[in-house]
Amino acid sequence: LAELVLETWDLQRERNGREHRTEEMGCQQLVVRRGQPFTITLNFAGRDYMEGVDKLAFDVETGPCPTETSGTRSHFALTDCPEEGSWNAVLQQQDGATLCVSLCSPTSARVGRYRLVLEASTDYQGSSYHLGDFVLLFNAWHPGDTVYLRDEDERREYVLSQQGLIYQGTRDYITTMPWNFGQFEEGILSICLEMLDINPKFLQDQNEDCSRRNDPVYIGRVVSAMVNCNDEDHGVLLGRWDDCYEDGMSPMAWIGSVDILKRWKTLGCQPVKYGQCWVFAAVACTVMRCLGVPTRVVTNYNSAHDTNGNLVIDRYLSEAGMEERRSREFICRGVPGTPAAARPPAPAAISLPAGVYCCGPAPVKAIKEGDLQVQYDIPFIFAEVNADVVYWIVQSSGEQKKSIHPSEVGKNISTKSVGRDSREDITHTYKYPEGSEKEREVFTKAELEKSSLGVQDEGLHVRIKLSEGANNGSDFDVFAVVSNDTDAERACRLMLCARTTSYSGTLGPPCGSKDLLNLTLGPREEQRVPLRILYEQYGPHLTQDSVIKVMALLTEYESGDVVVAVRNVYVQNPEIKIRILGEPMQNRKLVAEISLVNPLAVPLNYGVFVVEGAGLTDGQMVKEL
Secondary structure, X not given: OOOOEEEEEEOOHHHHHHHOOOOOOXXXXXXXXXXXXXXXXXXXXXXXXXXXXXXXXXXXXEOOOOOOOOOOEEEEEEOOOOOOOOOEEEEEEEEOOEEEEEEEOOOOOOOEEEEEEEEEEEXXXXXXXEEEEEEXXXXXXXXXXXOOOOXXXXXXXXXXXXEEEEEEEEOOEEEEEEEEOOOOOOOHHHHHHHHHHOOHHHHHOHHHHHHOOOOHHHHHHHHHHHOEOXXXXXXXXXXXXXXXOOOOOOHHHOOEHHHHHHHHHHOOOOOEEEEOHHHHHHHHHHHHHHOOOOEOOEXXXXXXXXXXXXXXXXXXXXXXXXXXXXXXXXXXXXXXXXXXXXXXXXXXEOOOXXXXXXXXXXXXXXXXXXXXXXXXXXXXXXXXXXXXXXXXXXXXXXXXXEEEEOOOOOEEEEEEOOOOOOXXXXXXXXXXXXXXXXXXXXXHHHOHHHHHHOOOOOOEEEEEEEOOOOEOOOOEEEEEEEEEOOOOOEEEEEEEEEEEEOOOOOEEEEEEEEEEEXXXXXXXXXXXXXXXXXXXXXXXXXXXXXXXXXEEEEEEOOOOOEEEEEEEEEOEOOOOEEEEEOOOOOOOOOEEEEEOOOOOOOOOOOOEEEEEOOOOHHHEEEEEO
């Protein structure tokens, strides 16, 4: 009997792409999701395939050192009775010399680029044929996959959606930044796979790294480490927080991940300048969605970075309200995570704060319940949303007075709503209601020494309120609202100070101050004290974060007690408007007009509009003014 000879074959890239929801991937390679069958066609020359006489088997391999024991290689024969939990091949249809074969990976298969080989034999004659390469991804649509999501709308949002919103501003004035994740754009999948293949764990032990790529938790830790850069790896972004970005791009200038990832590739996998936490998180989100892991970017307002593990952020102020010394612990607008489905229904958070090279993923439920022993990095992430803030007022005598702000950290935890361009507040998934018995119970469980920080309410309160119209280029007012909730008259001193600040807490020079040495509050009295903030004072020092920190110190003379209030004021920039000219039509050039109004009394020169998205030349358009 003549040897069975394979003449042509077809990996059915387009058909399989549609069925596996990968048809939008900008590559010419077969891309499928694990646990779901995909179909290939085999055409033999000379004679038909004869079941029982001819034997067909397949080899799939991933990584540089594939072995069956590490799960990176599998050999399996064509069968009518496939084994569950392993690679298998089933004959779907035969039309003469043409076979339609269904291949399927287990839901625990390693993700990555595979080589596919067919072995055809008759009696003692046989040949091998390299059918090509394909890419295997996680599968949020398969109940057996650890990244499975039950809700189709969530799968579309967290795996398939290439556009999204990142929330910025302050807890009192939340702003949105549109972001082009672009995980299906041309070249991005290849870049994401290359990122896995140059990560430090792979370079240290290639076989061990590839064998663990079936685990989305492991992949999350690799991506968390790779999106930021230190001296020892080829991280995607170099972080910078000092407002000096002349030799790169300001973190505020990025509007999508595609340009960043392509620059990283063009630079020979050297870090792109510059990123901050939301940029790290957005790029990580792109990579994870590209690999099939449901992922979203989450913004935590007043995110605490606790460096000594005591769940307390210590801040030191002079009696005039000026920062006495900079603590290594700080509060900023952070991105506590890119929660991804780990095992339903338990999402996890990858934290991407400044200066932390790899953090998480951490189960969100463990963060909420204060279970600090659960992996990974729960104490740090728990502190990001729960730490108490202690202001130490350093007096001229050297004595330190304590003022605690238990409700300052972890506010308005926000993410884009599923299927809508609106904000979803998910604070309740990370923590119990602020001040509730359950919230304090969880915190006490996490830190048994917490009770030593308690202070009594002395009846004096201060809060900061904002007048209308904190617009860039304009003067505006803030108010210190001070109140005496006791039946006795209180003699106090009130100091107000406003300073420009970056989102990471770096302070600029004062742009407004007031010192009332003799403020008398009658029984049950409330007073409003205004502070005028002038553009001529804050304008030259306003960072691209557009935030001014206002601080109030209320000191009672008799007891020496100090009450502190802090508020970040977001200075609103003019809105960029986009107007479509004409009626949009498929396969026709689309023209849009982009405009903004200059709010300043001086002209703006050398401005640049950057537009990023699918359909643009190279994914991005830059227009200089």
